[in-house]
Amino acid sequence: MSLKSPAPPAPAPEAPYRAPRRVGFSQTLSRWDVKVSPYLYISPFFILFAVTGLFPLVYTAVVSLHQWTLLGGQGDFVGFQNYIDVFNQPNFWKSLRNTFSIFLFSSVPQVVVAIAIAALLDQNLRARTFWRMGVLLPYVVAPVAVGLIFGRLFADQSGLINAWLGAIGIDPVKWHVDVIPSHIAIASMVNFRWTGYNALIFLAAMQAVPRELYEAAIIDGAGRMRQFFSVTVPQIRSTIIFIIITSTIGGLQIFDEPRVYDEYGTGGADKQWLTTTLYLYDLGWGTQANFGRAAAVAWLLFIVIIAIGLVNFAITRRISSGDAPKMTRNQRRAYARANAARRNR
Amino acid sequence: MRTTSRKFIAATAGAASIALLATACSTGGGGGNAEETTDPNAKITLTVATFNDFGYTDELLAEYTKLHPNITVKQTKAAKSDDARQNLTTKIAAGGAGLADIEAIENDWLVELLQVSDKFLDLKDPAVDGRWPDWKNAAATSTDGRLIGYGTDIGPEGICYRTDLFEKAGLPTDRAEVAELIGGDSATWDSYFDAGKKFVDETGIAWFDSAGALWQGMVNQVEYPYENEDGSVKPLADNTEIHDLYNKVLEASVDDKLSAGLAQWEQDWTAAFTQDKFATMLCPAWMTGPIKQNAGDAGQGKWDVADVFPGGGGNWGGSWLTVPASGKNTAAAKELAAWLTAPEQQIKAFENAGTFPSQIEAQKSQTLLDSKNEYFNDAPVGQIFSNRAAAITVSSFRGPNYFKIGQTITDALRRVDVDKSQDAAAGWDQAVKDFNALGL
Numbered sequence: 001m002s003l004k005s006p007a008p009p010a011p012a013p014e015a016p017y018r019a020p021r022r023v024g025f026s027q028t029l030s031r032w033d034v035k036v037s038p039y040l041y042i043s044p045f046f047i048l049f050a051v052t053g054l055f056p057l058v059y060t061a062v063v064s065l066h067q068w069t070l071l072g073g074q075g076d077f078v079g080f081q082n083y084i085d086v087f088n089q090p091n092f093w094k095s096l097r098n099t100f101s102i103f104l105f106s107s108v109p110q111v112v113v114a115i116a117i118a119a120l121l122d123q124n125l126r127a128r129t130f131w132r133m134g135v136l137l138p139y140v141v142a143p144v145a146v147g148l149i150f151g152r153l154f155a156d157q158s159g160l161i162n163a164w165l166g167a168i169g170i171d172p173v174k175w176h177v178d179v180i181p182s183h184i185a186i187a188s189m190v191n192f193r194w195t196g197y198n199a200l201i202f203l204a205a206m207q208a209v210p211r212e213l214y215e216a217a218i219i220d221g222a223g224r225m226r227q228f229f230s231v232t233v234p235q236i237r238s239t240i241i242f243i244i245i246t247s248t249i250g251g252l253q254i255f256d257e258p259r260v261y262d263e264y265g266t267g268g269a270d271k272q273w274l275t276t277t278l279y280l281y282d283l284g285w286g287t288q289a290n291f292g293r294a295a296a297v298a299w300l301l302f303i304v305i306i307a308i309g310l311v312n313f314a315i316t317r318r319i320s321s322g323d324a325p326k327m328t329r330n331q332r333r334a335y336a337r338a339n340a341a342r343r344n345r
Numbered sequence: 346m347r348t349t350s351r352k353f354i355a356a357t358a359g360a361a362s363i364a365l366l367a368t369a370c371s372t373g374g375g376g377g378n379a380e381e382t383t384d385p386n387a388k389i390t391l392t393v394a395t396f397n398d399f400g401y402t403d404e405l406l407a408e409y410t411k412l413h414p415n416i417t418v419k420q421t422k423a424a425k426s427d428d429a430r431q432n433l434t435t436k437i438a439a440g441g442a443g444l445a446d447i448e449a450i451e452n453d454w455l456v457e458l459l460q461v462s463d464k465f466l467d468l469k470d471p472a473v474d475g476r477w478p479d480w481k482n483a484a485a486t487s488t489d490g491r492l493i494g495y496g497t498d499i500g501p502e503g504i505c506y507r508t509d510l511f512e513k514a515g516l517p518t519d520r521a522e523v524a525e526l527i528g529g530d531s532a533t534w535d536s537y538f539d540a541g542k543k544f545v546d547e548t549g550i551a552w553f554d555s556a557g558a559l560w561q562g563m564v565n566q567v568e569y570p571y572e573n574e575d576g577s578v579k580p581l582a583d584n585t586e587i588h589d590l591y592n593k594v595l596e597a598s599v600d601d602k603l604s605a606g607l608a609q610w611e612q613d614w615t616a617a618f619t620q621d622k623f624a625t626m627l628c629p630a631w632m633t634g635p636i637k638q639n640a641g642d643a644g645q646g647k648w649d650v651a652d653v654f655p656g657g658g659g660n661w662g663g664s665w666l667t668v669p670a671s672g673k674n675t676a677a678a679k680e681l682a683a684w685l686t687a688p689e690q691q692i693k694a695f696e697n698a699g700t701f702p703s704q705i706e707a708q709k710s711q712t713l714l715d716s717k718n719e720y721f722n723d724a725p726v727g728q729i730f731s732n733r734a735a736a737i738t739v740s741s742f743r744g745p746n747y748f749k750i751g752q753t754i755t756d757a758l759r760r761v762d763v764d765k766s767q768d769a770a771a772g773w774d775q776a777v778k779d780f781n782a783l784g785l
Binding site: 069070071072073085088089090091151152155156157158159174176177178262263264266269270287288289 | 434437438457458460461464608609610611612613616617748749751752756757759760763764765766767775778779782783784
């Protein structure tokens, strides 16, 4: 680091008027290089983000403050009227309820099961690659295809699931009528698709856990369960947080599965499984064709996701700061090595 | 209702796609307007954007070039009507750039397009006066009197019924006698329901598939269902005409147990065709396709079509050809649209793709009248549906809020008839609440 930005050299005694100017210019260049280049290198991402992320965000905010229809385009400026209209529609609140409910039914079991599968895959299995690819297979299936297949399985009268339930003496469940069963059915589609994917990420994290920790735990007399809870889980904590955050964002934006859950795609006759994104779509492109209100919902959803993101962030910080004093031996060693290297520099 | 009709398209597309694959070579996506011109003999290319299968084959389009050597016609086909709708609405919203010279549209998007009728050429022309029944033209005419589309096909409704179940109930199975049983020429919804009660008493099997499907037929006979002539909204709470119809259909469906309680196009509905779940259904001309598809080979000969419809005639679905005003050769495009929708061409389209023609002249053509449907006991479907088309008198007014309001009622019908989570009164109360929440 210090090589590139030397302290200004003492003025050379000979030819003081020519050389410094030349050196000065290339020096300026190289200083620019040092200062500006890193930003240039990462700028493509931010330029792309500004074009594809920031601009739509701002434009959506503008749309949400106007009357704006699908075909007619921009109308009068109406201030926050669209937001008020949305708040006054009971379907908006229903959609929030459904979104959170489906999110809980999907994310919680998903993370728990994914960790369990990852722990199993982390054992010495035969045909390891086969099993690992196996759990990823559902992820390859397109969500709409998953929705169509599950829609048939969960059909109220002619569905396979109700036939199975009937075979063991349970009354058929009204999957397309009652609120909670419909959420469970939709969550099961999400879980089908994402559990294996998350399991593989957990598996990658688990394999980075130093094996000597387990050896030490075994010597201390820890059983398999104890090893899992006292070594594996603390070691992959940051991965767990990553998965929770990504599945939160995904869970709040869930669209494909409820859209194809029935043939109408409007979230059920009583809006039992209308999620917020589905509601947004229905406002903008469905019967209401009202882009203004749809944009208002988009912004409200954005704010909700940010709020939940902040909650996630706060919890994450608490966990990681709570983690600091309890450094593992390995981390301590690495920390010491890094410090030593820094001093030697 | 918009979605149901989309599903119909999807379903018929399945049946039609084989024919489509066989006959239609891709015409490519390019084309567009060659050059701006006023010279009638300048060489131009006209593009026609359709969806599914309108029955416009390359041979048919080539005939136009023979008549007008300077004009080449290219067709672009969207696989699904929804794709075509997306394309059309997006480009209209963006000012009309990139639209084809002729854009085909479907019954269910007509309402929203009429809101922006100035984006389309007014196709009124003495040359085509009297080509279509009044109700077909009225549907495509905006409040300020502009005709934005030339009609292609329609869906006149009869009653499809199960001959084997009728026999089981000791009812007549011959299609003329069944038409009489339902009420013949003076059939009403009451006479249709009365016949149903007899059937249900005998067999315990439902009379029709779904309250929502019947609603579609009933509300299409109301001249001003949800809105007044000037497009202003009728408050749903005070709309006694609609409330009475709502009560009537639910009384028959739930209290008299005439409905099988299925939601049309749902998995349970599709599966019900292979089981003995219901005996009749309202049957637009195109519905014969989905019935055949859902009932499969085992249903061959069990279905028939009766030349009768409660409350007069009924139409469900249909399409138009429009000329976007932003096109460069609008005059030539209008001429082509008029030619394509002329009875002679529409009969060829019917032969190619089975689209039932909307033109009065075409409905009298011998080719059409002679057509039979093997699957439906060789029923003379051409003759039957021509009669049904002639019986249609009312075109239900569809203003800008038609589908929004309709949705609140079809949702209520589903809650009561299919979900059984509410009774008729509670369903109506919630429909009124939903209506108020629309903030119209």
